[in-house]
Amino acid sequence: PILYSYFRSSCSWRVRIALALKGISYDLVPVNLLKDGGQQFSAEFKAVNPMQQVPVLKIDGITLSQSLAIIHYLEDTRPNPRLLPQDPKKRAKVRMIADHIVSGIQPLQNLSILKKMGEKKTEWAQNCIASGFQALEQILQHTSGRYCVGDEVSMADLCLVPQVSNAERFKVDMGPYPTITRINKALLELEAFKVSHPSRQPDTPAELRA
Amino acid sequence: MSSAAAKPILYSYFRSSCSWRVRIALALKGISYDLVPVNLLKDGGQQLAIIHYLEDTRPNPRLLPQDPKKRAKVRMIADHIVSGIQPLQNLSILKKMGEKKTEWAQNCIASGFQALEQILQHTSGRYCVGDEVSMADLCLVPQVSNAERFKVDMGPYPTITRINKALLELEAFKVSHPSRQPDTPAELQA
Numbered sequence: 001p002i003l004y005s006y007f008r009s010s011c012s013w014r015v016r017i018a019l020a021l022k023g024i025s026y027d028l029v030p031v032n033l034l035k036d037g038g039q040q041f042s043a044e045f046k047a048v049n050p051m052q053q054v055p056v057l058k059i060d061g062i063t064l065s066q067s068l069a070i071i072h073y074l075e076d077t078r079p080n081p082r083l084l085p086q087d088p089k090k091r092a093k094v095r096m097i098a099d100h101i102v103s104g105i106q107p108l109q110n111l112s113i114l115k116k117m118g119e120k121k122t123e124w125a126q127n128c129i130a131s132g133f134q135a136l137e138q139i140l141q142h143t144s145g146r147y148c149v150g151d152e153v154s155m156a157d158l159c160l161v162p163q164v165s166n167a168e169r170f171k172v173d174m175g176p177y178p179t180i181t182r183i184n185k186a187l188l189e190l191e192a193f194k195v196s197h198p199s200r201q202p203d204t205p206a207e208l209r210a
Numbered sequence: 211m212s213s214a215a216a217k218p219i220l221y222s223y224f225r226s227s228c229s230w231r232v233r234i235a236l237a238l239k240g241i242s243y244d245l246v247p248v249n250l251l252k253d254g255g256q257q258l259a260i261i262h263y264l265e266d267t268r269p270n271p272r273l274l275p276q277d278p279k280k281r282a283k284v285r286m287i288a289d290h291i292v293s294g295i296q297p298l299q300n301l302s303i304l305k306k307m308g309e310k311k312t313e314w315a316q317n318c319i320a321s322g323f324q325a326l327e328q329i330l331q332h333t334s335g336r337y338c339v340g341d342e343v344s345m346a347d348l349c350l351v352p353q354v355s356n357a358e359r360f361k362v363d364m365g366p367y368p369t370i371t372r373i374n375k376a377l378l379e380l381e382a383f384k385v386s387h388p389s390r391q392p393d394t395p396a397e398l399q400a
Contacts, residue, residue: 050325051290062279066289073282088266095259102289104256107297116314117306124306 001026001059004048006033007201007208010106010162012055014067016196017158022078026057030203033111068102071155083155093149097139097156101163105132109166125170133167133177140179147183153190161187165198218243224391224398227296227352228257233386234348235261239268247393258292261345273345284339287329287346291353295322299356315360323357323367330369337373343380351377355388 003019003026005012019026031054032039039045040052049056049065056063057070060077064070075083084091107113109125117124143149148156164184167174174181187193194200199210220236220243222229236243241264265273274281297303299315307314333339338346354374357364364371377383384390389400 050328051294051322052325053294060279062282064282064286066286066293068293069282069285069289072285073278076278076281088263091266092259092263095262096256099256099259099292103258103293103297107293108303113298113303 001057002029003027003058004029004031004045004054004056005201005203006031006054007198007204009033009054010166011053011067011102013162013165013196013198014158015055015057015070016201017161017192018071018074018083018155020192020196021081021083021153021158022074024074024078026059028202030201032203038111068098068155071158075155081153083153083158085149085152085154090149093143094154094156097136097143097148098159100132100136100139101156101159105129105136105163106166108132109170122170125166126172129163129167129170129172130176132163133172133180137177137179140183144179144183146186153187157183157187160184161193219246220244221246222391222393223247224388224394227356230352230355230386230388231257231348232260233391234351234382235264235273235345237382237386238271238273238343238348239264241268245392247391258288258345261348265345271343273343273348275339275342275344280339283333284344284346287326287333287338288344288349290322290326290329291346291349295319295326295353296356298322299360312360315356316362319353319357319360319362320366323362323370327367327369330373334369334373336376343377347373347377350374351383 001019001024003012003015005016005028007030031045033054036042040054046052048063051065053065055067055070056065058064059073064073071083084094105128108128114121114125140148145151147153148160160180161184164174164180197210198204199208218236218241220229220232222233222245224247261273274284295318298318304311304315330338335341337343338350350370351374354364354370387400388394389398
């Protein structure tokens with residue numbers, strides 16, 4: 001498999017975690033979202049993904065984009081270890097949390113929006129994340145065990161850690177979110193979350209390396 | 211354990227594309243529900259979780275193909291709309307754009323539809339992926355409706371247009387339409 005990824009893209013990180021958890025080895029092709037006006041806009045990459053975004057995974061003869069679609073495909077075809085509970089109601093909770101982050105928080109603070117916000121971008125990003133985390137903290141107080149939903153790592157956890165990393169980058173005050181903080185800390189102790197970390201990628205700049 | 215299920219309650223805003231996706235799923239699966247109108251529903255983008263839950267618990271008719279690669283295409287298209295297009299033109303962002311909001315919304319949708327048109331040229335049959343209605347179709351129709359509201363020129367997207375038209379002929383897409391909801395204002399009713 002080939003993964004098109006940017007070291008600091010939270011969406012790419014989600015997929016890197018999934019691949020690590022499922023023990024799937026892959027070749028990584030870096031796509032720098034800032035250099036050269038954004039390498040995702042090159043004609044070459046557009047041929048790979050018309051949506052001009054990372055991550056993209058080429059696997060089993062198909063090319064997939066959208067991190068949750070990729071993760072669901074890995075779950076359907078390499079079910080162990082699983083990233084979704086078997087109980088439909090718990091699955092729904094996992095998906096709800098994942099969707100909230102993937103549709104409700106991250107897109108509002110992605111690169112294209114931040115460019116539009118100009119000087120106000122940090123404030124904007126902080127507000128989006130804080131607002132999203134406020135809702136998430138409440139949900140997690142009901143659903144969490146050791147991790148987001150109960151005690152097994154799930155798709156929700158794969159979405160949480162990269163989003164917390166974004167929050168830290170934008171200097172969001174994490175004080176009001178003790179549950180998010182606790183779960184994030186527990187997840188970062190797991191090998192899959194470490195090897196996939198932005199500070200340890202082939203395209204991590206020297207000054208940001210672990 | 212009692213299995214007497216209470217009738218589901220859907221909190222819905224007639225014009226919300228997110229609510230519409232769920233209404234379509236409920237109609238396709240023949241699930242009756244009570245609708246509680248909510249004005250300006252806060253969009254947390256969680257409707258795919260709801261639709262997946264309905265799929266897990268009421269599998270007929272199905273909204274996901276059985277083949278994993280086709281499922282992945284369905285999800286990719288749905289996610290592109292739900293995470294890649296719709297949030298960029300939701301209410302909170304539009305408020306921030308002020309006067310430029312229509313232009314902004316048009317650009318987001320056009321950019322997203324340009325990519326989607328290319329993808330659909332490879333995946334579509336009668337509908338988004340092959341010939342069976344899927345989650346991708348539930349996401350497409352409401353987004354096209356948004357595009358029309360913002361007066362996006364649909365000329366460059368013949369595949370999207372064709373599929374949208376085919377879907378709007380289906381009963382589930384009609385009964386769930388924003389123009390036919392309990393909270394649809396009189397002047398917008400079908």
